[in-house]
Amino acid sequence: MTDTPRPTACSNASLRRATRRLSQLYDEAIAPSGLRATQFGLLAQLRQLGEPTMGALAEVLVMDLSALGHTLRPLTRDGLVRVVVDPRDRRSRRVTLTEEGEARFRAAGRLWRGAQARFEATFGSEKAAQLRALLDEVASRDFEAAFTQAE
Numbered sequence: 001m002t003d004t005p006r007p008t009a010c011s012n013a014s015l016r017r018a019t020r021r022l023s024q025l026y027d028e029a030i031a032p033s034g035l036r037a038t039q040f041g042l043l044a045q046l047r048q049l050g051e052p053t054m055g056a057l058a059e060v061l062v063m064d065l066s067a068l069g070h071t072l073r074p075l076t077r078d079g080l081v082r083v084v085v086d087p088r089d090r091r092s093r094r095v096t097l098t099e100e101g102e103a104r105f106r107a108a109g110r111l112w113r114g115a116q117a118r119f120e121a122t123f124g125s126e127k128a129a130q131l132r133a134l135l136d137e138v139a140s141r142d143f144e145a146a147f148t149q150a151e
Contacts, residue, residue, distance in 0.1 A: 015138075022119075029115035033108035039075060040112055043105040046081065046097045053092045054083070062139055080104055 008014065026037035035043070045060055046052070052060070058068045072095065075081045080101035086092035097105070120128045137143055 025119075026112070026115050029118075030108045030111040033104060033111055034078075035104060035108045037112075038071065040105070040108045042071060042075070043080065043097060043101060043108075046095060046101075047105065051094045051096045053086060053094055055092070057095055075101070 023037050026040075030037060030040055033040075042057075042061065045057065049057065049060065054065060054068060058065050061068065063071070072081060072083060076083060078100075079098055082096045082098055083093050084096065086094045123131070
């Protein structure tokens with residue numbers, strides 16, 4: 001059948017395969033820290049944002065609130081993050097990095113930097129920068145709006 005999509009022609013499938021491969025490589029690299037790459041990325045966002053609301057954090061990570069809650073559960077259990085009621089709006093919850101979370105993040109950061117250096121050496125620094133810029137564009141609200149309008 002000629003209209004059957006080929007998996008290699010699907011941008012979503014190709015991106016998911018690449019994401020799974022990189023996740024495996026980065027997970028392995030930072031495993032001694034006790035964190036997974038996704039958890040490290042979440043802690044990095046928390047450090048950058050300070051004490052974001054759950055909604056703001058979910059927005060930046062391009063996650064829905066239930067997926068964010070699921071991802072935060074082990075980090076909260078292990079004392080790396082704290083989810084607290086926002087004193088200015090009791091309906092909202094804020095996520096904060098604990099001292100233990102900061103220490104674990106720093107330990108994982110050393111391992112992550114090694115993985116990042118290996119990625120850049122293997123893929124090429126210029127191509128890696130271009131890839132990040134393209135992926136940031138795809139993850140943006142502007143891209144979402146344009147994609148939705150193109151229907």
